[in-house]
Amino acid sequence: MVELKxxxxxxxxxxxxxxxxxxxxxxxxxxxxxTVFKGPSGSGKTTLLSIVGAMAKPTSGRVxxxxxxxxxxxxxxxxxxxxxxxxxxxxxFHLIRGISALExxxxxxxxxxxxxxxxxxxxxxxLELFGLSAKARARVEWLSGGEAQRVTIARALVNDPKVxxxxxxxxxxxxxxxxxxxxxxxxxxxxxxxxxxxxxDPLVYESTMVDHIIxxxxxxxxxxxxxx
Amino acid sequence: MSLHERHRNIIDFALSSLGRRWxxxxxxxxxxxxxxxxxxxxxxxxxAVKSEARAVLRGAPEIVVQRLMAGRHDLIPESHIDxxxxxxxxxxxxxxxxxxxxxPSTGANxxxxxxxxxxxxxxxxxxxxxxxxxxxxxxxxxxxxxxxKGDYASFEVVRVFSHESELVSSDLIEMHADxxxxxxxxxxxxxxxxxxxxxxxxxxxxxxxxxxxLLPDTRPILRDEILRTYDSLFDWRSGLLLxxxxxxxxxxxxxxxxxxxxxxxEERREMGVLKAVGWETSEVIAMKSWEGIIxxxxxxxxxxxxxxxxxxxxxxxxxxxxxxxxxxxYPRFQLVPQIDxxxxxxxxxxxxxxxxxxxxxxxxxxxxxxxxxxxxx
Numbered sequence: 001m002v003e004l005k006x007x008x009x010x011x012x013x014x015x016x017x018x019x020x021x022x023x024x025x026x027x028x029x030x031x032x033x034x035t036v037f038k039g040p041s042g043s044g045k046t047t048l049l050s051i052v053g054a055m056a057k058p059t060s061g062r063v064x065x066x067x068x069x070x071x072x073x074x075x076x077x078x079x080x081x082x083x084x085x086x087x088x089x090x091x092x093f094h095l096i097r098g099i100s101a102l103e104x105x106x107x108x109x110x111x112x113x114x115x116x117x118x119x120x121x122x123x124x125x126x127l128e129l130f131g132l133s134a135k136a137r138a139r140v141e142w143l144s145g146g147e148a149q150r151v152t153i154a155r156a157l158v159n160d161p162k163v164x165x166x167x168x169x170x171x172x173x174x175x176x177x178x179x180x181x182x183x184x185x186x187x188x189x190x191x192x193x194x195x196x197x198x199x200x201d202p203l204v205y206e207s208t209m210v211d212h213i214i215x216x217x218x219x220x221x222x223x224x225x226x227x228x
Numbered sequence: 229m230s231l232h233e234r235h236r237n238i239i240d241f242a243l244s245s246l247g248r249r250w251x252x253x254x255x256x257x258x259x260x261x262x263x264x265x266x267x268x269x270x271x272x273x274x275x276a277v278k279s280e281a282r283a284v285l286r287g288a289p290e291i292v293v294q295r296l297m298a299g300r301h302d303l304i305p306e307s308h309i310d311x312x313x314x315x316x317x318x319x320x321x322x323x324x325x326x327x328x329x330x331x332p333s334t335g336a337n338x339x340x341x342x343x344x345x346x347x348x349x350x351x352x353x354x355x356x357x358x359x360x361x362x363x364x365x366x367x368x369x370x371x372x373x374x375x376x377k378g379d380y381a382s383f384e385v386v387r388v389f390s391h392e393s394e395l396v397s398s399d400l401i402e403m404h405a406d407x408x409x410x411x412x413x414x415x416x417x418x419x420x421x422x423x424x425x426x427x428x429x430x431x432x433x434x435x436x437x438x439x440x441x442l443l444p445d446t447r448p449i450l451r452d453e454i455l456r457t458y459d460s461l462f463d464w465r466s467g468l469l470l471x472x473x474x475x476x477x478x479x480x481x482x483x484x485x486x487x488x489x490x491x492x493x494e495e496r497r498e499m500g501v502l503k504a505v506g507w508e509t510s511e512v513i514a515m516k517s518w519e520g521i522i523x524x525x526x527x528x529x530x531x532x533x534x535x536x537x538x539x540x541x542x543x544x545x546x547x548x549x550x551x552x553x554x555x556x557x558y559p560r561f562q563l564v565p566q567i568d569x570x571x572x573x574x575x576x577x578x579x580x581x582x583x584x585x586x587x588x589x590x591x592x593x594x595x596x597x598x599x600x601x602x603x604x605x
Contacts (some may be wrong), residue, residue, distance in 0.1 A: 050600035055504060076508055083506030083598070094501045094602055097494070098248030103241075108505040110241055113234035155505065 001031040001085040001163065002052050007061035009047050020046040022058070023219045029163075030212065034185065034195040036205045036227070039216035045198035046167055048216070053165045054082040054194060062161035076144055083108065087156030088131075093148050095140040095155075101127060101147075105154045110124040112159065119158075130184070146177040155183060163194040170201045178203050185209065238511060242518035244497075254507040257527045263477055265530025266540070269546070271571050272539040274463070279566065281458045285451055289320075290432060292449045293439060298327050303418040308443055312424055315438050317431050323419030325405055327412045328349035329373065334362040340412070342405035350404045354387035358398035373401075381406070485586055496594050502598035512595040515586060520587030524580040531579075532572065541564040 009022040022044045029035060037045045050056040051063060053069055054226070057078075062071045070081050087108075095104045098213060105123040127136050130150040140148060156164055164185070170178035178201065184210040189195050197204055205213055205227070215223035246253050254420055295346035305321070312321045325342035336360055348354060355365065363373055365385055372380045389397040408414065413456075416424065426435050435449040491499075499512050 047600075056598055059425050076510075079506060079599075088504060090504070090602065094497075094504070096498055096501060099244055103244065106501070107241070108496040108507075110233055110237035111507050111511045113232075113237075115233055116237060116240070159506065182290075220601045 001026070001066070002029040003059075003064040004048075004052065005062045005064070007051060007058045007063070009044075009049075009051060009056070010059045013059065018057050020124050021219050022051070024221075025061075025221055027052075027214070027221065027224075029194065029196060031194050032164075032189070032192050033211040034189050034197070034209050035212040035214060036201055036210050037196070037198045037214050037216055038205045039134050040200060043216040044219040045216055047165055049054070049196060049198050051128050053088060053163070054078050054087040055088075083112070083159055084164055087159065087164050087217065089149070089152050089156050089162040089164065091168040091171050093152045095148060095151060097141045097208075098139060101132060101140055101143065101151045101154075104140055104151055105158055107158075108155060109158050123158055126157055127151070130154055145172055147172075148179065148185070149173065149177070149181060153181075157188075161193075163174075163196060164188060166195070166197045166199075168199055169197060170199060170204055182209065235514070238515050239518050242515050242522065243340060245515070246519055246522060251482035253523060254528060257523050257530070260524065260579075260583070261531040261534070264528050264575070265534045266531075266574075267477075267536050267579070268381065268532045268535030268575055272535055273544045273568065273574060275568055275571065276566060278459055282455060285455055285458070288451055288454070289322075290426050290429065290451050290573070291424050291436060291439070293422040293424065293446050294442070294449065295421075295443075295446050301421075303414060304422055304446065306417040306447065307417065309419075309422055312422060312439065315442070316434060317427050317435055318424050319427055321422060321424040323422050325408050325414060326406070326420045327414075329401065331362070336362045337399065339399050339402050340401045340403065340408060342408045343402045348386065348404050349382060352386040352404070353383040354389065354400075354402040355385055356389045356397040356400040357391060359401055360385075360388045374409065375411045381407075381411060397528075398551055439490065440509075443506050485545055491594050496597075497602070499591075499594050500597055500602035501597070503595070503597065504602040509592075509595045513591050516591035516595070517584065517588050520584045524583045528576060528580050532575070536565070536567070 004025055004027040007022055007025045007027075008020065011019045011021055025044075025048065027048075037048060039184075041132050047056070051058050054063070054065070055072065062069055064070070065085055069079075071077060073081065080084055095101075096107065102120070102123055104167055105126055109119050109122075124133070124136060127133055130153060131148055132147060132154070132209060135143060140151060140227040143151065149172075153164075166185070169181055173181060182204065185195050185197070189209060199205060204210070208227075213223075213225060213227050214221055273537050293304065293308070295302045297307070306323060309321050309323055312318060327340050329338045329340050330336075331338060336358075343354070353371065355363075355371075360366060363371060367388060369385050370382045371385060372382045374380050383403060391402065403411070409416065414420070426432055432450055432452075436450060439446060439448040499516075502512050502515070502599070538546065
């Protein structure tokens, strides 16, 4: 599905504050599996996810999505790959305040050129799927933490991506909401979505739905194997 | 899937984005519209008055001959008319009688002229709207005017000129030629000046030159010279007004520059989110540009329409003292609504384009942020 070959990512290159976030990472993300990247803060999980999700380019190495190499693609094509292939769930949700939950869900599809009415219909269906029909027109700042995260999930799904990428999704959730989130991920995985989660929450990496765990430290993969 | 839909969605989002920061955007639009209103009012008014004046002067004689005495305008002898008639190419050489009358009680200066054809009856006058207003007089009223010998003569108002002609007739008092001579003490064989028309307009300068040579105590004034004087007078006044408003314009430019160029942290975060969820840099810039275009177009059309109403339906009441002069007799006239598309276009390029560009530059620098930056917030 997604393959990384010898990926290195250096920030602030040739500056006094140069920092190597990833070093010679190679990885194959399997299709329709749930993979969890675990490791302490600063271990390179987020950077790895952003490179897998075509959000950032590596300093060196190659990234393949399907059979297509995307490392050298110009921004326009890279954006298209990101939009079509990946849906993102951020740790801080990153919903846009002042507009409704429905508009937030529609946002990633605005630039696809899809008809507004069809798009709206699809976004409403997604909100309904997560039990948020009644909150569709509510501004996102009025929503609870769990509701806001479900809006984020709906937003990640609006372009029907093959891969869902979640960065520390349970960091701001209590145990019940975390379990709800994992339940949704399990459901999506059952619908053939590939799930990638970065987390150091045992509730996540010890979950029965996880197929594969990749352990990271200091920008390198320290261990990799199937979940127990 | 179409480009049209894509832009419609982007515009939808731009509108909703404007709505979220409506207080800031409304304040910006109001100040922006005020500046457009001011500039457009000056441009519309100056052009309308100039073209009115040009239209009025189009029917005026091509040459006016005045006699000079010690460099000052003096009465011209009737015998000069015969000399002028003999110049080849001239026609309709006529003596004119007119003068100014200062009315101390109102502080107004009226222009008194001898009536043309058909002449008014002796003892009667026709007056302009401005005279009627200041003297509180109407048809049938008797108006006492103080003559050159210090005695008062009463004249009956038989006509008040219409509003349509107020621009040229506001301060006018028309009376019989004999009454005027008696009132101002103008001798029988003298006129105030002489007007003449020329058969071929291309010969105007030649005729004027001949007049200067044959009658060295006179000066011929060409109609074109009057037109140029009007133009430069109103240009000077509109320039003066623009200088006065330059402060307001400068304040707006600073305000708009600040608002347009400094994106708030929230706006920057939003742009990062858009990039992260799949918007291209060009799409983020397009969205922000639409915001700028919507604000500047709203301000431009709002300001221009208000200026149109102000100038053509409210007689430019805000700055008429500057543009019309400080006389007691303001002509109250309705300018004929007319707009020069080139001037509107110039106004558009001077207001809308700089603002839109000013919004795009900071957006461009913010929109080129890596989409993954949002993951580290």
